[in-house]
Amino acid sequence: MNSNNQKIIINIDDRNYTNWKIDLKNKLKTLRSNNLEIDSKNIDLSCKDISEIIEIANHYDSKIIGFCSSSPKTIVSSQSLGYKSQFIIENSSQNTSEINKKNLTFAKTHFHQGTVRSGEYLESPGNLLILGDVNPGAKVSAEGNIIIWGKLLGIAHAGTNGNSKATISALQLRPVQLRIAKKIARGPKDKPKFGHAEQAKIDSEEIIISPLFTTQVDD
Amino acid sequence: MATDTRVILICSGKGGVGKTTLTANLGISLARQGLTTAVLDADFGLRNLDLLLGLENRIVYTAQEVLEEECRLDQALVKHKQESNLSLLPAGNPRMLDWLKPDDMKRIVDMLKEQFNYVLIDCPAGVEDGFKNAMAASQEAIVVTNPEVSAVRDADRVIGLLNTNSIKPVQLVLNRVRPKMMANQEMLSIEDVTDILALPLLGLVLEDEQVIVSTNRGEPLTLNSVNSPAAKCYLNIAKRLQGENIPLIDPLEESSGFGAKFRRLMQTKIF
Ligand SMILES: Nc1ncnc2c1ncn2[C@@H]1O[C@H](COP(=O)(O)OP(=O)(O)O)[C@@H](O)[C@H]1O
Ligand SMILES: [Mg+2]
Numbered sequence: 001m002n003s004n005n006q007k008i009i010i011n012i013d014d015r016n017y018t019n020w021k022i023d024l025k026n027k028l029k030t031l032r033s034n035n036l037e038i039d040s041k042n043i044d045l046s047c048k049d050i051s052e053i054i055e056i057a058n059h060y061d062s063k064i065i066g067f068c069s070s071s072p073k074t075i076v077s078s079q080s081l082g083y084k085s086q087f088i089i090e091n092s093s094q095n096t097s098e099i100n101k102k103n104l105t106f107a108k109t110h111f112h113q114g115t116v117r118s119g120e121y122l123e124s125p126g127n128l129l130i131l132g133d134v135n136p137g138a139k140v141s142a143e144g145n146i147i148i149w150g151k152l153l154g155i156a157h158a159g160t161n162g163n164s165k166a167t168i169s170a171l172q173l174r175p176v177q178l179r180i181a182k183k184i185a186r187g188p189k190d191k192p193k194f195g196h197a198e199q200a201k202i203d204s205e206e207i208i209i210s211p212l213f214t215t216q217v218d219d
Numbered sequence: 220m221a222t223d224t225r226v227i228l229i230c231s232g233k234g235g236v237g238k239t240t241l242t243a244n245l246g247i248s249l250a251r252q253g254l255t256t257a258v259l260d261a262d263f264g265l266r267n268l269d270l271l272l273g274l275e276n277r278i279v280y281t282a283q284e285v286l287e288e289e290c291r292l293d294q295a296l297v298k299h300k301q302e303s304n305l306s307l308l309p310a311g312n313p314r315m316l317d318w319l320k321p322d323d324m325k326r327i328v329d330m331l332k333e334q335f336n337y338v339l340i341d342c343p344a345g346v347e348d349g350f351k352n353a354m355a356a357s358q359e360a361i362v363v364t365n366p367e368v369s370a371v372r373d374a375d376r377v378i379g380l381l382n383t384n385s386i387k388p389v390q391l392v393l394n395r396v397r398p399k400m401m402a403n404q405e406m407l408s409i410e411d412v413t414d415i416l417a418l419p420l421l422g423l424v425l426e427d428e429q430v431i432v433s434t435n436r437g438e439p440l441t442l443n444s445v446n447s448p449a450a451k452c453y454l455n456i457a458k459r460l461q462g463e464n465i466p467l468i469d470p471l472e473e474s475s476g477f478g479a480k481f482r483r484l485m486q487t488k489i490f
Contacts (some may be wrong), residue, residue, distance in 0.1 A: 074264070
């Protein structure tokens with residue numbers, strides 16, 4: 001078995017599932033490493049996809065130690081399955097032009113894993129993705145959107161450059177204070193219902209909080 | 220010579236939450252289990268570990284003289300009267316704060332490591348130099364807090380700093396738990412606290428008037444009245460530190476009285 005660190009890159013441009021699995025199998029046939037890192041580029045992989053990749057690797061006597069990707073979804077999936085995960089910031093020219101076409105002013109997403117604790121301050125010139133809670137006394141801000149895979153109990157400010165389209169999403173939205181662009185709102189008094197991710201955004205000049213549907217995150 | 224000494228920082232952020240009381244009682248409990256234990260008073264500004272242990276009148280030298288090489292370590296160490304496995308290294312005068320560096324703390328702790336199984340460091344409140352010096356010399360930490368919003372907030376701040384300084388493991392002790400108030404939801408619940416702090420809970424310590432009595436006497440509770448509610452808690456914490464699997468007390472169980480039991484029944488129905 002080859003124990004050197006080997007990086008496999010999955011190429012899936014057309015999101016053709018059968019193809020990427022065959023592609024992966026072919027690569028694994030010749031490798032047999034117990035130290036593989038999968039780079040899934042900008043492809044969104046669910047937990048199920050990742051489990052399948054692990055199974056394929058096991059079948060070919062290989063062991064995967066981690067994933068890297070520029071897709072936050074993939075990172076969240078692999079993190080939640082306990083794999084070492086590295087978020088890669090995408091900056092290929094093709095993507096930038098696409099983003100410009102959509103007329104979005106922010107593209108980069110900063111990824112933070114772990115609880116943001118009282119007195120800590122996290123800031124991003126793009127979007128901010130946090131895997132963990134933002135505790136009371138902590139502050140997070142981003143020029144773009146803020147997505148918190150955890151509880152927001154501190155202060156969050158999205159759209160710091162004045163972008164009033166920015167949103168703040170969290171599994172539990174119970175902030176001390178919310179800011180979007182120049183608007184400020186105090187957090188809701190009552191506890192939100194369990195199991196409902198929520199999103200704050202500006203609607204007719206006011207910050208409103210509503211249940212979050214996953215389709216809203218990426219538009 | 221002890222080989223794998225555990226150096227534990229006892230800290231909280233906020234003052235008056237029970238760090239010194241825990242340090243003294245944990246010191247006694249560990250010593251009683253046969254473990255050689257040094258308690259180091261790193262709260263140079265508000266030293267009172269000597270007082271709690273009833274050793275104030277026996278202090279000749281302090282950590283300051285040891286660092287200035289005016290005396291040897293064993294001359295400064297004060298052995299406890301009843302528990303000979305326990306020694307106190309007293310804090311020097313408050314002016315030490317002006318010149319003490321993290322490396323000085325490390326030097327002292329390295330000396331202590333040569334002869335003790337446990338080194339417990341009673342940390343000053345706050346997150347400034349006094350705390351940073353003490354942290355520099357520690358491997359693991361116990362964060363003490365009370366079920367109060369401000370204490371939890373400060374504990375959280377400290378935990379962030381401990382994490383970024385690779386102190387591991389960091390465990391939680393929730394002090395001054397009042398079962399009745401918790402049952403009536405007049406106080407933060409255990410879940411409220413652990414939810415925010417996200418630390419393994421090393422133990423709860425019940426609110427106990429005898430703590431205050433024993434403080435004034437200079438005899439930690441664990442020394443004599445092992446039947447007091449808080450003393451039991453301290454003993455359990457010491458055992459858990461040693462890896463024993465002792466279940467946590469259930470504060471709702473502790474608050475007898477029909478009201479609490481009834482409410483608990485209600486709660487279990489809802490969730
Ligand atoms: N479990 C407890 N029950 C009742 N009083 C307590 C308890 N723990 C601490 N205290 C009291 O709280 C005060 C502060 O405790 P101390 O250990 O000096 O805190 P710190 O070292 O964190 O400043 C003391 O008067 C002490 O007697
Ligand atoms: Mg103290």
